[in-house]
Amino acid sequence: MKLAKKIFETALSEGRTFVLEHEAKDIMKEYGMPxxxxxxxxxxxxxxxxxxxxxxxxxxxxxxxxxLHKTDAGGVKLNLKNDDEVRDAFEEIMAxxxxxxxxxxxxxxxxxxxxxxxxxxxxxxxxxxxxxxxxFGHAIMFGLGGIFVEVLKxxxxxxxxxxxxxxxxxxxxxxxxxILDGVRGEDPRDVDALVKVIxxxxxMVDENPEINEIDxxxxxxxxxxxxxxxxxxxxxxxxxxxxxxxxx
Amino acid sequence: xSSSKPDIYNDVDPFFNPRxxxxxxxxxxxxxxxxxILMNLLSSEIEIYPISKSxxxxxxxxxxxxxxxxxxxxxxxxxxxxxxxCPDLMAEVKQAGASHAIVISGGFSETGPQGFELEQxxxxxxxxxxxxxxxxxxxxxxxxxxFNGTFTMMPERGNIALLSxxxxxxxxxxxTTRAKRIGISKFASIGNAADIGFVDILEYFRNDPRTxxxxxxxxxxxxxxxxxxxxxxxxxxKPIVILKGGRSEAGGRATQSHTGSLAGETRVFDGMVxxxxxxxxxxxxxxxxxxxxxxxxxxxxxRNIGIISNTGGAxxxxxxxxxxLGLAIPSLESETTRELRQVLSPMASIGNPIDVVASGxxxxxxxxxxxxxxxxxxxxxxxxxAVPTFAGMTQTEHAAGMLEGVRxxxxxxxxxxxxxxxxxxxxxxxLLEMNRIPCYDDPFLASLCMSxxxxxxxxxxxxxxx
Numbered sequence: 088m089k090l091a092k093k094i095f096e097t098a099l100s101e102g103r104t105f106v107l108e109h110e111a112k113d114i115m116k117e118y119g120m121p122x123x124x125x126x127x128x129x130x131x132x133x134x135x136x137x138x139x140x141x142x143x144x145x146x147x148x149x150x151x152x153x154x155l156h157k158t159d160a161g162g163v164k165l166n167l168k169n170d171d172e173v174r175d176a177f178e179e180i181m182a183x184x185x186x187x188x189x190x191x192x193x194x195x196x197x198x199x200x201x202x203x204x205x206x207x208x209x210x211x212x213x214x215x216x217x218x219x220x221x222x223f224g225h226a227i228m229f230g231l232g233g234i235f236v237e238v239l240k241x242x243x244x245x246x247x248x249x250x251x252x253x254x255x256x257x258x259x260x261x262x263x264x265x266i267l268d269g270v271r272g273e274d275p276r277d278v279d280a281l282v283k284v285i286x287x288x289x290x291m292v293d294e295n296p297e298i299n300e301i302d303x304x305x306x307x308x309x310x311x312x313x314x315x316x317x318x319x320x321x322x323x324x325x326x327x328x329x330x331x332x333x334x335x
Numbered sequence: 336x337s338s339s340k341p342d343i344y345n346d347v348d349p350f351f352n353p354r355x356x357x358x359x360x361x362x363x364x365x366x367x368x369x370x371x372i373l374m375n376l377l378s379s380e381i382e383i384y385p386i387s388k389s390x391x392x393x394x395x396x397x398x399x400x401x402x403x404x405x406x407x408x409x410x411x412x413x414x415x416x417x418x419x420x421c422p423d424l425m426a427e428v429k430q431a432g433a434s435h436a437i438v439i440s441g442g443f444s445e446t447g448p449q450g451f452e453l454e455q456x457x458x459x460x461x462x463x464x465x466x467x468x469x470x471x472x473x474x475x476x477x478x479x480x481x482f483n484g485t486f487t488m489m490p491e492r493g494n495i496a497l498l499s500x501x502x503x504x505x506x507x508x509x510x511t512t513r514a515k516r517i518g519i520s521k522f523a524s525i526g527n528a529a530d531i532g533f534v535d536i537l538e539y540f541r542n543d544p545r546t547x548x549x550x551x552x553x554x555x556x557x558x559x560x561x562x563x564x565x566x567x568x569x570x571x572x573k574p575i576v577i578l579k580g581g582r583s584e585a586g587g588r589a590t591q592s593h594t595g596s597l598a599g600e601t602r603v604f605d606g607m608v609x610x611x612x613x614x615x616x617x618x619x620x621x622x623x624x625x626x627x628x629x630x631x632x633x634x635x636x637x638r639n640i641g642i643i644s645n646t647g648g649a650x651x652x653x654x655x656x657x658x659x660l661g662l663a664i665p666s667l668e669s670e671t672t673r674e675l676r677q678v679l680s681p682m683a684s685i686g687n688p689i690d691v692v693a694s695g696x697x698x699x700x701x702x703x704x705x706x707x708x709x710x711x712x713x714x715x716x717x718x719x720x721a722v723p724t725f726a727g728m729t730q731t732e733h734a735a736g737m738l739e740g741v742r743x744x745x746x747x748x749x750x751x752x753x754x755x756x757x758x759x760x761x762x763x764x765x766l767l768e769m770n771r772i773p774c775y776d777d778p779f780l781a782s783l784c785m786s787x788x789x790x791x792x793x794x795x796x797x798x799x800x801x
Contacts, residue, residue, distance in 0.1 A: 220603045223559030244606035246563055252797050253610050260609075 090117055091295045095324050101152045104299070104326045108148060108202045111320040114295075118287040120303075121280070123207045123316050129200035131177040137203045138173045144206040147176045149184050150199040160187035160195075166206050177201060207318050210307030211266060211276050215285055215317075217247070217292055217301035225292050229257045229285060231266060232305045239263075248293040254285040267308065274310040281308050281315050299323045347531065347539040349435040350469055351478045351521055353411035354381055357402055357431060359424060360415035360440075361385030363393050368439060369415045370394075371486040372475070376413075378489070379482030384409060401427065408432025413475065413484050418442030418453055421471065425460040436461070437484055438470035444527050445472050458529050473526025474502035477509075479519050480545065493518010494547035495626045496540040500533070500554050501580065502526055508552070508623065516768065517627050520545040534558070534565040541569035548573060548629040550622055554580040563607050570612035571798050574629045574791050577608055577615050578622040612794040614787045621783055624775065628784040631771040632749035634792040639665040640785060641713035642688035643703050645695045645733070646721045649755060650688035653717055653778035660786035664688065665712040678702045687713075693721075696728050697736035704740025708748055715748055715789070717781055721755040722763055734763030738770055749788060753781045 094110045106114070112122045124141045127150060128134035138145045149162030157163050161183030164176035181197055188195030212232030220226050223246050230242030241262045245253045258267065258278055269275040284306065292298050300323040307316045358376060362369035369387075373394055376383045384405045385398045392398055399405050402412065402424070412428045414421060418440050428436050443454035454471065461468050469476060475485030483489040487506035490497075491513060499505025502524040512519055521543065523536045533553070540546050549569065556562050569575055579601070608615050616622035640662045644650035654664055667675075667687055675685040679699060684690040689707070691699040700718070707713050720733040734752070741750055752767045752774035754760035767774040775781040 218603075220559065222556045223563065223603055223607055226603045226606065242602065244603045245610045246560070246603075246607055249610065256609065257606075 090114060091291070095295070095297055098152075098324065099326065099328075103152050104324050105155050106322045106324065107150050107152070107199070108320065109150065111322045112317075114291065114322065115287070115303075115317060115320055118291045120284055120287045120291075121314055121316050122320070123205035123318065125202065125204035127200060127202055128177070129198070131174045134177045134201060134203060135170045135173050138167070139170070141203060141205050144168045145173065146204050146206050147173065147180055148202045148204075149180050150202045151184060151196050152199075153188065153193060153195045154184065160184055162187075173203075207307055207316050208309075210309045210316065212305045213281065213308055214242075214302070214304040215288055215306055216304065217288060217298065218244075219299055225296070225298075227257075227285065227289055227292070229254075230261055231263045235261075235263050247289045249286070249289050251282060251286060254282045254289075257285065258282060269310070276308045277311045277314050278308075279311075281306075284315050284317065297325045297327070299325050343535055343538045344542045346467060347535055349410050349433075350437065350467075350476050350484075350523075350531070351539070351543075352481060353409075353435070353484075355384065355407055355409040355411075356381055356482065356484065357384040357386055357399075357405055357409045357412045357433070358415070359386045359402065359412060361387045361390075361393050361398060363387075363390050367415075368486045372413060372415055372439065372484070375477075375483040375485060375489065381482050382407070402431040403427060405431055410435065411484070412436045413439060415439040415486075418450065418471065422453070422456040422460040425457070425464040425466050428466050429464040434466055436466050436468045437473070437475050438468050438526075438529075439473060439475055439486070440470070441472040443471045443529070454527060454529050461530060468530040469523070470526040471529060472502065474499075474506045474524035476524075477519075477522045479521070485522070485524070488513060490519035490522060491516060492520075494520050494545065494630050495550055496520050496543065496546040496548070497522045497550045498533070498536050498540065499524050499552040500528075501552060504552060504619075508550075508619070511619075512623060515623065515627075517623060518630075520547075528557075532557070534561050537562075537565050537569055541565075541572055546573065548626045549575045550626045551575060551577045552580065552619075552622070553577060559607070563611050566608075566611035566613050570791075570794070574626075574788075575611075575613040576622055576625045576629070576787070577613050578617075578619060579604055579608075579615065609794075612791075612798060614791050614794075616787070617783075621780060624773065624780060625784050625787045628749070628751065628773045628788055629791070631773055632751070632788070633747045634795070635714040635749050635785075635789050636792070637714040638789050638793075639663050639712055639714045640782075641665075641667070641707040641710065641716045642719070643691065643700070643707060643716070644688060644719035644721075645691050645693055645699075645723075646719070646755075647684065647690045649719045649721060649753065649778055650684075650690055653719060653753065653782060654688050656779040656782035657717070657785070660782050662715075662782065662786055662789060667707070667712055668710050671706050671710045671712075674706055675703065678706075693723055694726065695733075697732040697739075700733045700736030701740040701743075704737050704750075705744050708741065708744040708746040708750070713748065715785055716750045717753065717778070717785065718750065719753040719755070719778060720760065720763065722760045724756075724759055730759060730762045731766050732763075734766040734774075738767065738772070741772065749785070751775065751781050751785060753778050 091114045126137040147164045216228040225247040226244045230236040235241045267276040302321040303317045360369040361373045412433045444451040477483040479492045490509045505524040754764040764774040
């Protein structure tokens with residue numbers, strides 16, 4: 088895909104091996120992945136306009152080539168309900184980012200402003216990721232989010248590209264698979280939509296092998312018929328100039 | 336060797352089907368590998384030319400001073416001399432008529448940088464001479480229908496091909512298959528795989544008409560994508576059972592220092608195995624037992640297992656194991672239970688799992704086997720017997736009854752036995768195994784093997800639809 092190549096080129100020209108969140112989501116949208124409505128803004132006024140277009144509540148996140156871990160830099164504000172909250176959040180994020188830069192002794196580029204997105208309704212949290220295995224190349228990972236992935240390591244892998252049957256098996260074979268059938272009176276989750284996202288990630292990586300790692304974490308799965316939303320997305324790419332590019 | 340076979344088949348075939356074999360490093364010293372290999376070769380159905388500088392006759396056979404002295408062209412040379420002599424031998428191998436050599440000798444990349452250099456030299460020399468090599472640092476190759484080009488035992492004839500990355504472990508597995516009387520079609524230990532690698536042998540086994548099942552012991556992989564593609568291709572034609580070594584972190588480290596190969600990330604590997612349509616074996620013993628079941632019995636059409644026992648306890652254990660491994664314990668047709676009620680003791684339990692109770696003998700085993708195999712709710716059958724040493728029963732009557740039941744139904748459902756009671760159960764167990772009904776000592780292993788062939792049947796069907 089041309090868009091992805093262009094984005095990767097820009098990133099590398101800025102010395103980044105990660106792409107910015109709106110860029111990651113632009114690429115994912117091209118591959119048909121469901122993303123909550125989003126935009127970018129470089130001023131507080133601009134942020135308010137975008138937020139009302141998207142519809143409240145919204146989330147604001149710092150957009151800077153110098154910040155990969157946004158939360159650490161105080162660069163994320165969740166569940167903003169009106170214009171005033173957005174305006175305040177914008178100013179606060181800018182101030183935090185500046186201070187973060189001072190503490191680290193770097194000049195943080197603030198020219199891109201912020202990323203604004205719809206504050207997605209909570210769904211069943213899953214993670215879809217991509218890693219590059221030294222022997223097998225790109226492998227896609229699926230698991231339930233939170234404690235399931237962090238403590239229990241209840242995840243499963245397949246090599247990329249994979250077929251629909253493989254994606255369905257991944258979803259079925261994790262130990263916590265029953266949660267997707269619906270527990271405690273919940274309706275079954277939208278596994279068909281989830282499988283489509285897994286296949287879209289596979290296709291995206293297959294067509295853009297310079298991708299090194301992906302995290303779609305969290306991805307929310309809603310009840311059957313209501314789809315999936317990739318809420319946070321991260322794409323890391325190879326640095327063709329470095330022998331071994333660090334991924335974090 | 337038909338022309339429709341891919342090139343790699345013809346490249347590899349002379350390793351398994353040579354007509355004349357030379358052994359460089361033949362020895363009179365029974366403590367040397369060159370002696371064991373010669374002994375194995377001499378009991379093979381092919382012409383053998385031992386090469387040694389120190390003796391004129393070894394094991395009663397004429398010895399040649401060098402490869403150039405052999406009167407007839409050979410098509411395979413086995414080499415068991417010090418590593419340092421190996422590179423220079425490659426040109427002589429070619430001059431002796433062979434384009435194939437098995438380098439048994441160790442002392443190459445597995446030992447460090449110097450050995451690595453020597454291995455590079457060997458590869459370059461072989462390439463220059465136009466010789467393909469298996470090894471170095473390997474146990475060798477055997478074809479149970481033709482010759483034994485290893486220093487380990489010749490396996491019994493059969494249908495399971497064995498491919499091992501670890502030489503010694505692969506060699507030991509042959510002893511195990513002999514003890515269990517499981518037949519092997521071909522055995523290959525690839526050692527450092529400096530030239531012929533895992534995938535080459537796998538492709539060969541895929542095309543080998545004598546091989547029905549492929550058993551693999553693997554530690555690390557160099558070209559994972561190629562391995563995956565090859566496994567996926569082969570698994571559509573025959574079942575492949577894989578045991579992966581180097582899973583734990585400690586195990587992983589052991590791998591690095593073992594064959595000098597890389598160990599893949601365990602989870603990625605496991606996903607790859609499923610994606611490739613292969614099944615994994617958790618243990619060395621189960622690797623062989625799963626292969627045996629694939630070899631002896633048909634694939635199930637579904638995952639419903641019928642269980643027969645003469646002890647309630649073992650029936651419960653089998654039920655627990657089967658359901659924990661993803662098999663289902665179905666209810667039987669009312670017609671089946673009605674007939675069972677008529678035949679079995681009033682004390683018997685006629686729901687699945689069926690308990691024919693201790694008084695159940697030949698007749699009960701025959702009829703119950705027949706009825707369960709005829710029941711459409713049953714896709715596979717597990718028959719357990721704790722052979723009684725009382726009430727005048729013979730040691731083999733339960734097995735005989737089961738066998739009669741299997742024969743009279745002529746179903747295409749897989750059947751296995753679990754014969755308890757140690758030596759008392761042995762004759763019955765042997766009777767079943769001789770009739771190609773795998774018979775285990777433990778309900779868990781039996782259930783595990785059944786669950787694996789069920790998984791493969793599912794994967795195969797999945798391929799057919801995708």
